[in-house]
Amino acid sequence: MVLALLFLFSLTACSQADSKAEPTTASSDQAAVNTASDQAFDAKEYYKTLQNCVSQIKAKTDFVPDIALVLGSGLGDYADNVKVVKEIPYSEIDGFPVSTVPGHDGTLIFCEIKGKKVVIMNGRVHYYEGYTMPQVVLPLRVLHLLGAKTVILTNAVGAINEDYEVGDFVTNVDHISSFVPSPLLGENIDELGERFTDMSRVYDEDMISIVESIAKKENITTHRGVMIQVTGPQYETPTEIKNFRNMGADTVGMSTVVEAIAAKHMGMRVCTVSCITNMAAGMQEKLSHDEVKKASDNSSANFTKLIDGLLTEMKAE
Template sequence: MAEIYEELKAALASVRSKTDFVPEIGLTLGSGLGSLAESMDVECRINYREIAGFPISTVAGHDGSFLFGKIAGRRVAAMSGRVHYYEGYPMKKVVMPVRLMRLLGAQAVLLTNAAGGINQTFRPGDLMLITDHISQFVPDPLIGSNPEELGPRFPDMTCVYDRELRETVLRAAEMQGTNIRQGVYLQTAGPAYETPAEIRMFRSMGADAVGMSTVCEAIAARHCGLRVCGISCITNMAAGILPDQPLSHEEVQETGRKAGRKFEDLLKQTIRDISL
């Protein structure tokens, strides 16, 4: 994996040739959740294509730019659109952005996503604070030789999602009168949506929500020393929860847009209040 660190250094050099911005916080914006980028005080925008060796987002609703600027007065590096394993990238490329955030100087990362609700008390439009995850349905991003410059060979995953950051989110939600759920997120490889039988299995394993991102990024982020917080927007109920209701990416985007203002306000308050 020595080449991984060399690729990261080349990507870092590409960014540094355009900006000397040092972020406090990294932010990944999921499907249909890019509205926050529009209200960001952007100092520099870099298209992924301009960064050496960087993966390119190919999914509708994912802009494909790194934004550097301020949100709620804090210095933020935001991914306006992420890349996914199902787009055909190896895991080392999928987690390259979050590792680059760390090399740029970020101390914490907020990972957002659109997710299907497995917990039957959830409803589309709900926000869920991720308390833990299940990662066994996608390859671990740390497989292979370990680049010691990034982190230890066997990183501890007892508490991936930082307790203090989670408490900050809960306080922000209370201040704004936003009802926020909490639960376990499970990542699948995608791009096909899950079957009802798979959802029943995931529920029996303790999953509250399911999606096609985030877990691999959270593992890589913890590995390289970033504090991690994850929030899902429940954009649809998972297969079989609501009888005879097909799933579609358009529904995911539309529900994400409808919940966007609530989600945006929560993220702004959280970013404002994070103690690093």
């Protein structure tokens, strides 16, 4: 009888202990959900941040750009020879992401180039730096709200296409964005663009043709290609590169495509000028960021000719 009572008591105690433990587990799970919810994209707050950045910039300059030029890894020297109206470091704009990557100075340069009113993003931020994708494309959205209707995106890329060589340039005619989050995820910001954006023709044919014409005149090798963006920061494996080649990609990089998507969403004209700084994994012995910067430096003269020629001949909207 005593043993039976002890057994019943132990069952009751275990049951009570379990019932007390359950709320703790549920509470912990709910806390995790709440934390995730707190970090979710808030379209209204994000748009306020965009407007706040615009207001801060307008307080420093009344320059209204027609064209935005984004300078990628190792291509920042182009900004050294422009007629500067105003320079604003990213760090002086509250809410504006700051680049942490060598070769990306992190300065907005408002200037006139070949008779065009241009704002240069001298350096960009990347998803692999720990920024969210909305933060990555925030600078370009700010520049559009300042007035820019056209964007020229430049970057350093690895060549997947075996016919390409280091020092060649590529203009995108299409891209593959399947390996990075879309910058349009979350509640749509109607002030920027429509919910479902057509991506049939992201890249402007007229601008591509101008780049090709300049390249032919200056004896610079250019290609029309398809770029695939990956998250990085690690370089790709040889097997990944083979897979990307089978998918139809000619070049690979860790930026630019999501900016093109955000720009298209806002109705901007888009053109890319990519510098091939290395052959992709499996096509050369080793990959390094120093090699990318060195190859970009070696191609700077041709890069300048292409961008100057494009800005001279293109029509600003």
